[in-house]
Amino acid sequence: MALTNHEVVDYHDQPPRVDFVYPDGTLGHHWFDALLTLHDGLRVAVDVKPKDNVEKTGIHEIQRLIKEQVGKRFADVYLVRTEDNIHPDDVFDAWLLLRARRFACAASDAVVAGLARGLHGWCRVRDLVVASGLGGAAFNAAVRLIGDGGLEVRDYARISYECFVRRARV
Structure with missing residues (x-):
């Protein structure tokens, strides 16, 4: 983490x-x-x-x-x-982010970042992936964008295709 x-x-x-x-x-x-x-x-x-x-x-x-x-x-x-200080979802998200960073792709990042800039509310990560047309590469790009602070996850949910994200508030 x-x-x-x-x-x-x-x-x-x-x-x-x-x-x-x-x-x-x-x-x-x-x-x-x-x-x-x-x-x-x-x-x-x-x-x-x-x-x-x-x-x-x-x-x-x-x-x-x-x-x-x-x-x-x-x-x-x-x-x-101890495990009392570390939520399992936070551990999972950190693992997922480190994994996504190993598959960095500037083109995918640019597409997903462009979609994220156009968000005016919450959407599922799945919707960003589908809108990108890039499949799994877009999921990894969304995870990286969450890790970089460009997207925020609603209610601190575990990062997944089903979690809701929005453009991060600055």
Whole structure:
């Protein structure tokens, strides 16, 4: 999801380990799942855990110790994310957008963007695809346009042929 977020300008998967000291004096090592740099320069260290493992792993305590001992030398913000923080539709949409970007086609993008500029309300993605005459290439172009902020999805629905979209409000 971070790879599709416009606020994220740099994504470092599994950044170098961070060393810290437990209260009993033993040395600890931790590898964050990601280190994100946001558009405003803020660095965010993220751990992603199944919610059932959060307590068992002691991740909140580990992050507290790292924040106290290492602090802003590594990150400005430390987060733990579980399935409670991430909606399955958002994960699906991010996957779909990354997939659509692999099949980028300037001609399809131009056709769908032209159709989108002519929208004066909501329509289904399916209707844009049909109007384009391009088939699946138009679906991928519509997904890219959603990801780029040119179209918005009604009620934050999962992106699909059946979701409703409109020209994004500026």
